Amino acid sequence: MPYQYSDLISLFDNTFFAQYNTRLIRGGDEPLYLPANENCSYHQIIFAHGYFESALHEISHWCHAGEKRRLLEDFGYWYTPDGRDAQQQKEFEQVEIIPQAIEWAFNAAAQKKFNTSADNLNGDTGDSQNFKVKVHQQVLTFIEQGFPARAQQFIETLALFYQTSLPLTAAQFPLNDEGTNEQDISNIEIG
Structure with a gap:
């Protein structure tokens, strides 16, 4: 199945x-969330390079962010770029x-494989298996x-578009040795 951003x-x-005056925008090198301001009348979820995965990841952050955080650039979170030390990675x-x-659930709803991401290629990746287990x-x-309300709403939107049965179940999220969902869920019947 082709996945198009x-x-x-x-x-x-x-x-x-x-309802939320928010748009998903294809961006350049780095993803960014920008609340509406004098230069733009709507909030922007900017994802990197037109990558499908980046778009789902940035939407997941937006779905988790509360109302106050959605008024702050990048939801008010700090971000230390690639090259983080062990404490920063933790x-x-x-x-x-x-x-x-949330992103894993989006991928399941789109019938797409998901991999957790330490997002730290040039630094300490920490205990990646432990991180994968926590996400699972x-x-x-x-x-x-x-799921949070907006996340559930987008899961339903994706499931309808990609013709995935709902509700999502634990069977669709096996934790294999790599901690990723490698099961092809396109043939799973959900009761």
């Missing part, structure tokens, strides 16, 4: 623009567990207790 832009716009992963769990545990918690 332009589909995500349309799906996001149709799902959220009217702090980075702490704030990435929930967004990457968070996905299972969301399945049991419910």
Whole structure:
């Protein structure tokens, strides 16, 4: 199945623009969230290079951010670029567990393989298996207790577009040796 970032832009716009005045925008090297200001009348989720994966990741951060954080550039979070030391990487992963769990659900709804990301190629990647397990545990918690409202709304939008049965179940999120979802879920019947 071809995955086009332009589909995500349309799906996001149709799902959220009217209510949240927010658009998904293809950007350059670095992703960025910009709240509306005097130069732009709407909020912008800018994803890197037109990458489908980057778009889903940035949407997941937006779905997790509360109302006050959505008024701050990059939701008010610090970001230390690639090359983080062990302590910086540990702090980075702490704030990435929930967004990457949401992103994994987006990928499952789109019938697409997901890989957790330490996003630190030139630095200390920490205990990547432990990070993957934490992301997996968070996905299972969301399945049991419910996803944040906007995340659930986008899961439903993606599932409709990619013809995936809902609700998502734990069986769609196996944790293999690499901590990724390698199961092709396109043939799973969800009851």
